[in-house]
Amino acid sequence: MLGEPWTLSPAVALRPEPFGAMAYHFGNRKLTFLKRMELVQVVRGLADHADVRAALVAAGVPEAQWPGYVDALAGLAAADMIRPRTMEGAVA
C-alpha cells in the first residue's frame, strides 16, 4: 500500500472535529472517526501525492508509526472511505 496511489472516495465527506475528523460515507452510510490530526492530513493529502508514503512524509508522520497508519488506512479502504487512485484520477 505504501507505494500505491490512493484518494478519498467521492462519496465521503470529512468533517473537522476537535479530535481529528469524522468521515461519513453517503453510499454505505458508514461513519468513522479519525482520531489523530496527522491521519486527517494523510487522508486529505492522498490525492495530492504520488503514493501513501509521500502523503505520510508530507503529514510529518514518523516512519516508526507508518505500520499503524497503514493498518488504519487499510481499515478505511475496507469501508470504502478511501480508494485506489486510477491513472485517470491522478490527472486532475
Place this chain on the structure above:
Amino acid sequence: VTSESLIEEVSID
C-alpha cells in the same frame, strides 16, 4: 500507534 488508536468505526444503526 495502532489502527485502533487512529480510527474508530461507528454503527449508525
